[in-house]
Each structure stands twice: as structure tokens, then as C-alpha cells.
Amino acid sequence: MEEKINQILADTLKVPLEKTLEDLTMDDVNNWDSLTHMNLIVAIEGELGIELSGDDIAEMISFNAIRKTIAKYL
Amino acid sequence: MSDSYLYNLGQLFEKIAKENSDKNAIQCVDDTSVSYNKLNVLSNKIAHYLLQENIKRNDVIAILNNKTPVSYAIMIACLKIGATYTNIDPKSPIERFNRMVAICNPKLLFYYQDENIIINEFSSEIINTIDYSSNEFANAINKLEDSFPRYNEMVNANTPVYIMFTSGSTGFPKGVVISHQNILNFIKWSKATYHTTVKDVFTNINPMHFDNSVFDFYSSLFTGAAIVPVNENLTRNPRKLLDALNQVKPTVWFSVPSMLVYVLNMRALKETDLPTLRVVTYGGEGFPKNQLKKLWQHWGNRVRFVNVYGPTECTCICSSYDVSEIDMENDDLLPLGHMAPNFYGLVLDENGDEVKVGEVGELCLGGPNVGIGYYNNLEKTEEVFISNPVITTHKEMVYKSGDLVKQDAETKMFLFCGRKDNQIKRMGYRIELEEIENAFNAIEYVKESAVIYLDNEKYPSKIIACLNSNNEDKEKTSEVLKKYLPSYMLPDLYFYFAQLPKNQNGKIDRLKLKEELS
Numbered sequence: 001m002e003e004k005i006n007q008i009l010a011d012t013l014k015v016p017l018e019k020t021l022e023d024l025t026m027d028d029v030n031n032w033d034s035l036t037h038m039n040l041i042v043a044i045e046g047e048l049g050i051e052l053s054g055d056d057i058a059e060m061i062s063f064n065a066i067r068k069t070i071a072k073y074l
Numbered sequence: 075m076s077d078s079y080l081y082n083l084g085q086l087f088e089k090i091a092k093e094n095s096d097k098n099a100i101q102c103v104d105d106t107s108v109s110y111n112k113l114n115v116l117s118n119k120i121a122h123y124l125l126q127e128n129i130k131r132n133d134v135i136a137i138l139n140n141k142t143p144v145s146y147a148i149m150i151a152c153l154k155i156g157a158t159y160t161n162i163d164p165k166s167p168i169e170r171f172n173r174m175v176a177i178c179n180p181k182l183l184f185y186y187q188d189e190n191i192i193i194n195e196f197s198s199e200i201i202n203t204i205d206y207s208s209n210e211f212a213n214a215i216n217k218l219e220d221s222f223p224r225y226n227e228m229v230n231a232n233t234p235v236y237i238m239f240t241s242g243s244t245g246f247p248k249g250v251v252i253s254h255q256n257i258l259n260f261i262k263w264s265k266a267t268y269h270t271t272v273k274d275v276f277t278n279i280n281p282m283h284f285d286n287s288v289f290d291f292y293s294s295l296f297t298g299a300a301i302v303p304v305n306e307n308l309t310r311n312p313r314k315l316l317d318a319l320n321q322v323k324p325t326v327w328f329s330v331p332s333m334l335v336y337v338l339n340m341r342a343l344k345e346t347d348l349p350t351l352r353v354v355t356y357g358g359e360g361f362p363k364n365q366l367k368k369l370w371q372h373w374g375n376r377v378r379f380v381n382v383y384g385p386t387e388c389t390c391i392c393s394s395y396d397v398s399e400i401d402m403e404n405d406d407l408l409p410l411g412h413m414a415p416n417f418y419g420l421v422l423d424e425n426g427d428e429v430k431v432g433e434v435g436e437l438c439l440g441g442p443n444v445g446i447g448y449y450n451n452l453e454k455t456e457e458v459f460i461s462n463p464v465i466t467t468h469k470e471m472v473y474k475s476g477d478l479v480k481q482d483a484e485t486k487m488f489l490f491c492g493r494k495d496n497q498i499k500r501m502g503y504r505i506e507l508e509e510i511e512n513a514f515n516a517i518e519y520v521k522e523s524a525v526i527y528l529d530n531e532k533y534p535s536k537i538i539a540c541l542n543s544n545n546e547d548k549e550k551t552s553e554v555l556k557k558y559l560p561s562y563m564l565p566d567l568y569f570y571f572a573q574l575p576k577n578q579n580g581k582i583d584r585l586k587l588k589e590e591l592s
Contacts, residue, residue, distance in 0.1 A: 014552055014561070014564055016549045016553075017549075026307075026310055027190065027307075030165060030190070030556075030561060031561025031562075031564065032310070033306070033309075033310060033501075033561065033562075034309050034310050034312070034332075034333065034336045034501075035332055035336070035500070035501050035562070036561070037310055037336075037340075038335075038336050038339055038340065041339070041340065042339070052341075053341065054313060054340060054341035054342050055313070057313075057340045057341065057342075058311055058312070058313040058314065058340075058342070061310075061311065
């Protein structure tokens with residue numbers, strides 16, 4: 001599962017796969033704008049088969065926060 | 075300065091500021107505000123500073139704009155002395171930034187302190203730079219006089235106001251030039267169309283280097299309304315964005331549909347949000363109907379929806395369409411709307427002749443919104459800013475938009491049918507796919523490249539790079555591209571080929587690539 005999440009992060013945020021092991025935030029990733037964030041959420045929901053709440057989405061602003069939120073649903 | 079004959083934007087702002095002196099011009103989401111008087115004084119002081127720096131009419135001033143009162147005041151100061159400002163994306167890739175600088179050759183570059191912006195990467199030896207967020211700058215302008223600069227008399231209505239950079243098919247961005255005349259007309263149109271009063275509060279969600287910000291800035295500060303600066307960080311978190319906006323009670327929202335779709339899809343919008351909003355207007359790209367219907371359910375009974383259309387070359391907006399309940403009954407894309415009064419559209423075939431009503435052709439736009447051309451690029455200017463081919467008795471400038479449209483026989487409104495070139499829209503940003511190909515061509519190990527755009531079930535809204543390359547390391551290539559292209563232009567997918575398909579003329583066959591990948 002961890003690998004799947006890392007791959008989603010790498011593909012949607014266009015960062016090298018090894019970078020997904022770090023706890024990068026929205027500020028660290030230059031192209032993590034609103035459109036990319038939306039693509040990221042759509043990819044997470046589609047590929048992991050979960051539905052996130054508005055409050056969850058608002059919190060998902062770093063790689064660790066994303067992992068923590070997803071963990072709640074799995 | 076005469077009240078009865080205002081012929082440039084500096085004079086108009088001075089008049090509006092005097093009439094609304096104690097009223098909020100800038101209303102920030104942190105509950106601070108700046109009055110018209112304060113903004114006017116600040117802009118006058120900066121105007122004197124620019125004159126002291128020997129800046130004259132038609133000189134270019136580049137601004138990395140963070141939407142603070144000072145950065146807005148720098149823009150107004152430029153208007154007052156007839157300098158041409160250009161707001162450049164503070165996060166531009168270095169090579170793209172260098173190309174924009176080479177095109178417009180700015181006399182000064184205003185920047186602010188931030189470790190994530192371009193200023194940290196480029197050599198300041200080529201341009202004089204000024205940190206407008208510094209105490210040094212604040213002290214320097216404080217000493218200067220705050221009167222309206224007399225030099226303003228020199229600024230005639232044909233003087234350029236700004237250069238707005240947009241994607242160019244040659245690999246170099248194109249700098250669209252818009253005049254004082256264009257904007258003065260735009261303000262009158264906007265005020266009448268949106269029934270703007272001094273009580274209105276406009277959001278400024280659009281980045282200042284993006285064409286839609288022209289509406290935010292001029293529709294508010296040049297009519298006595300207030301503007302709410304919204305920084306990029308806030309737009310990335312839609313719930314926080316709405317919480318912040320709820321505090322300042324905006325009445326007019328303008329953004330690309332993508333921003334509204336984002337707010338909807340992130341499940342951020344509550345029934346109680348933005349109770350004072352009276353207009354939501356959007357443009358820059360089509361609004362997917364299923365998403366528009368969702369927004370209509372939220373706001374349709376209390377907010378006016380206005381769909382607008384207009385290329386950067388014609389001052390932001392040329393036509394508008396008031397959405398109604400009837401539009402929610404089908405899945406058709408909305409029409410571009412009725413042309414603004416004092417403006418017209420011609421639909422021409424490849425020979426420059428008008429097509430019959432209902433036939434598809436290229437939309438050419440005419441009227442006082444048609445800009446001056448592309449900065450430092452006469453060749454491209456002459457190609458698309460042409461004399462109206464239907465009028466043979468005298469010259470009347472029209473802009474060939476490249477948009478393919480047809481006119482509805484009944485309503486006379488234009489319907490968008492596609493592009494005649496390889497331009498696409500993403501988040502409202504124009505992207506010439508050739509600009510991406512040119513960036514690939516700068517990479518030595520890439521032998522051939524073609525960039526296509528697909529928007530189907532398999533590849534929804536994807537920019538796809540098709541490469542014949544000696545190195546198939548996609549991550550390495552993507553890192554190199556980031557020097558040339560902003561993030562919204564980076565390809566989503568890479569496909570490698572031993573050879574790219576060619577058509578009969580020996581050119582890369584994009585159509586075949588699209589078919590193969592669909």
C-alpha cells in the first residue's frame with residue numbers, strides 16, 4: 001500500500017519516486033498547486049477506493065499528513 | 075488635470091481615489107485594509123520615485139507581484155507616468171524568465187523577499203532590481219512628495235499599460251500589449267455589465283501574471299469598489315479560502331472554472347458560504363456542464379452567473395452570457411455569449427471571407443478592446459492583428475483569435491468549436507503545445523518530439539509527450555523541462571518511440587499519434 005501511495009504522489013506531483021519518502025509539504029513542491037491537489041485527491045480516491053471528507057482534504061497538505069489521513073480509511 | 079476629459083488611467087485613478095478617499099480600496103483577509111487615499115498617496119510617491127530613477131513613458135517595469143498594497147501601488151504608479159508594467163510569474167522557470175526579460179528589456183525589476191521565487195536564481199547584473207518589501211524602499215519613498223505627478227500629461231491613450239505574457243508556439247512566450255484606451259473602455263464595459271457600485275467587493279484570486287487579474291484589478295480599483303487580494307497559498311486550500319473570504323464579504327467572484335470546480339470537488343462549499351456574493355463570473359476555459367450544474371444548485375437561486383470569453387489580446391473579455399435555469403436542462407457547452415456593445419466578431423474562412431451563419435470559421439474580433447500587438451515581435455503582430463478583410467475602404471484592426479466558432483442562427487451568439495492550431499487551455503492558461511516541443515528540442519539527447527493533448531476516458535485532460543530519445547529516463551527529462559516550462563505546461567505522460575510517425579510532407583503526424591494512443 002505504501003508503494004502505491006508513493007507512486008500516486010510521484011505521478012501526480014511530478015516528483016522523483018525517491019522524494020516521496022521525505023515529508024514534503026505544499027511549499028516544498030513547486031508545482032503543487034490547486035489543480036495538482038485536485039488531481040492528487042481524485043487519484044487517491046480512485047486508486048484506493050476511498051471517499052475523503054472536505055475536512056480531510058483540507059488537512060492533506062504534506063506527504064505525512066496524506067499518509068495519516070489515508071490510514072484512517074484502510 | 076481636467077475632470078471632464080480623462081484620457082489615461084492615472085487620471086482616472088486619481089479621480090476615483092479623491093471621490094472615495096476614506097473608503098477601503100484594499101480589503102485584506104487578515105482584517106487589515108488600505109483606504110483609497112492611502113493607496114493614492116503611496117502610488118504618487120512611487121511615481122516620483124520612478125521619475126527620480128529616470129523612468130519615462132514607455133519604459134518597461136517588471137514586477138514579481140505578491141498582491142500587497144505596495145505591489146498594487148507600483149502598478150498604479152506606472153499608470154500615472156506612462157511606464158509599461160509587466161507582472162511576471164514569481165515562480166517562472168529560469169529559462170522562461172530569461173526569455174521574457176530578453177523580450178521586454180525592463181529598466182527595473184521589483185521583487186519581494188521570498189526564498190521560493192525566481193529572484194534567487196537569476197543574475198541581477200542585467201537589470202536593476204528593487205526589493206519593494208524592504209525597509210530601505212519604504213524609507214526611500216517616504217521622503218518623496220505625494221502629489222499627482224505633472225509628468226502624467228505625457229501619457230496619451232495609446233500608451234501601453236502592460237505586457238501580459240502568454241505561451242508562444244516558437245518556444246518564446248509572447249508579450250501581449252494593451253493600451254490605456256483599451257482599459258478605459260474595458261472599465262466602462264465592466265461597470266455597466268456588472269452594475270458595479272462603490273459598495274462592491276471584488277476577489278483577486280487570479281495571479282497577477284494571469285490575464286483574468288485584469289478584470290479583478292481594473293473593475294474594482296477604478297470604480298470605487300474594493301479588492302480582496304488572495305495569495306496562492308490560500309487558493310490551494312479551498313476550505314480555508316472560503317473561511318477567509320467569509321470574513322471580507324465579497325460580492326463579485328471572477329476565476330477560471332477550474333478554481334470553482336476545485337472548490338466543489340474538494341467538498342469545501344457550504345450553503346452558508348459567501349452570503350453577500352451577487353455575481354460569480356468565470357472564463358478562460360469551458361465550464362464542464364455537470365460541474366456547473368452542481369454549482370448552480372448551491373448558488374443558482376441567489377447569485378448571478380456570467381460566462382465570459384475573451385483572449386488576452388483583446389483586453390481580457392469580449393463577450394458575456396448570463397446563465398439561466400434553462401441552461402441547466404441540457405448538457406451542451408454554454409455559448410460564448412453576446413459580443414460586448416461597441417465590439418464585434420467576424421467568422422472568416424481560410425481565404426478571409428465571411429462564412430454563412432451556422433458555418434464554422436475563425437473568430438476575428440474588432441473594436442476598442444483590440445490590443446496593440448505583441449511586444450518586440452512585429453512579425454507575429456502582423457500575422458494576427460490585421461486590417462478587417464471585409465472593409466476595403468479604410469483600415470480597421472481586427473484580431474484573428476485562432477478560435478473556431480459558428481454563429482447560432484436564432485440567437486446570433488457564437489459557439490466554440492475548437493482551435494485552428496495546437497493551443498490548449500489548462501486552468502485557463504493558454505498552452506501552445508509547440509512551446510513544450512521546443513523545450514524538448516533544447517535537450518540534446520531528445521532526437522524528435524511531439525506533444526499532444528488528449529481528453530478522453532482513458533486519458534482525461536492529459537498532456538502527452540511522444541519522444542524518440544537516446545535517454546528514456548522520464549524523471550531526468552522532466553527535471554530539465556522544469557527550467558523551461560511552468561508547472562501547468564509539464565507533460566503528464568511520456569511515451570517513447572523508435573521513430574515518430576510522419577505524414578506525406580515528412581512532418582510529425584500528431585493525428586496518427588492521437589489515434590494510436592486513444
